[in-house]
Amino acid sequence: MAGLVVGLLALGGCSQMPKFDALSVSGDKVLGLVTPYRVEIVQGNVVTKEQLAAVKPGMTRVQVRDVLGSPLLTDVFHESRWDYVFTIRRQGAAPQNRHILLTFDGDQLSKIDAPDDLPTEKEFIASINTLKVTGKEPKLELTEEERKALPPPVRTAAASAPEPMGPTRDYPPLEPRR
Template sequence: MRPLLASLPLLALLGGCSYLPTWDSLPSVTGEKVLGLVTPYRVEVVQGNVLTKEMVARVKPGMPKAQVRDLLGSPLLTDVFHEARWDYVFTIRRQGAPEQQRLVVAEFDGERLKALTVPDDLPTEQEFVASVNTFKPTRSQPKLALTDAERSALPPPKKSTEAAPTAAAEGPAPGRIYPPLESKTGAGS
């Protein structure tokens, strides 16, 4: 009888397992929200070289590889089998901003730049900064200065009956005394 009573809780526990949800029945992350309510934090992923129209405009055919590297930076991809081609790839995924992906290809003839393939949607520096700036202030910025009309509307400062003491009337300021940084006895004595 005792073994039967001891096995009842185990049987009840195993029987309860049939009521556990399966992976298919659990709510999933769909789109931008979990359960249609909560937006999870997404890690910002920035990879590659940011190139703008201003940077690419400085690069001219016939430049040596070292000068192209100085102007555009080191390429993200250099292939051992295709040493005459450098791929400058840029991707960025930020929450609240559209995903961006661009590819600039530099082709070389020996040690000199032969051609630079640039996408049509390459932004200027200002356009790039505006596209990645997702900060939108929720409240207005504080005003830091008064206008002349606001300044003239202020009450005049109160005149004190006691004269403020001057440094000359009090005498010279007392000198500061600092403790020594090291003891004079020394470590070896």
């Protein structure tokens, strides 16, 4: 009888212990202690406000593809529909999901369904930049005053063909003479 009581007490104590099995993952931590590395998953097409502004109803499929790229989804059962889907999951950044639906009438774009909160290119880059670098952006263009202050390019005489090195050969023409 005493062994039965001890056994029941031991089993009751086990129910209070935390689970330590290989599949014990809660949230972002394994065993409540370790944060594993998560692979960055990027799928689909990034479509920014600037790109979507360049797409207008009446454009052909080729013109739309030139601006937005190939759609992620083209359905053989709905040939008039292109889906541009974008998802990204990165550590240190909020996950992003966007879906843009383009509808065609024949070869012409007829309708654009897009979310109102599409980011600009700069906003998108800032949202995925987990490495927050401080400092100013690099200067990419010269002002007109800086261009005028540059020395003019040096013009050199047209270089003549260099003298061939080694023996020169004279080959007969490839086509027979008539």
